[in-house]
Amino acid sequence: MRLILLGAPGAGKGTQAEILSEMLSIPTISTGNILRAAVKEGTPVGLKAKALMDEGKLVSDDVIMGILEERLQKDDCKNGYILDGVPRTIPQAKAMKEMGIAVDTALSIEVEDEVIVERMGGRRTCPKCGNTFHVVYHPPKTEGVCDFCGSALTVRKDDKAETVKARLATYHADTEPLKAFYEAEGKLRSVDNQPTIELTTAEIKKALGI
């Protein structure tokens, strides 16, 4: 299964990717998580990406393609992968095609903007392993502590209200057209956001036929 998750920032792609990853025994590749790690380590890519990320703008396609190509070469991607946050633009989708990166299905999680804005305020992220939680909808077992690695959870800088609005605008302008792109290839499946994570997972399983 080579799956792309589409959807606005905060639509639940990361959370659902984590669940599907375990269910299907394939890795999730999140360009956002890779970039945040690069920023933290202060690598050249991280230094280039930081300001753009803080403003809710997109990092350049060539940087993203380089990251993706390197990650997909690892052994764990042999039986499939889940791409979370990439492709983010039509040029990225075209570049992936040219590079021979296969996609079986593009799954779009549909959530209204107002719901996104409310949700992002409660999002907490693990700065070490990248897993995300929500204070109400997906709380960690111990408040403020990552279930997976025990690190203290933080609020992502780009989850601030003004940045969320900028990221939503970027999503509608640059990323949403990917739905038509994959629809034209007969690969698009869409699910509506449900009141709980479990119900959304159930819809996704139905849409994917798994």
Ligand code: AMP
């Ligand atoms: P995310 O965690 O997917 O919301 O990504 C956080 C930020 O990283 C985005 O707002 C962008 O600045 C950057 N980013 C992540 N993936 C991509 C991508 N495929 N193309 C361009 N920028 C990206």
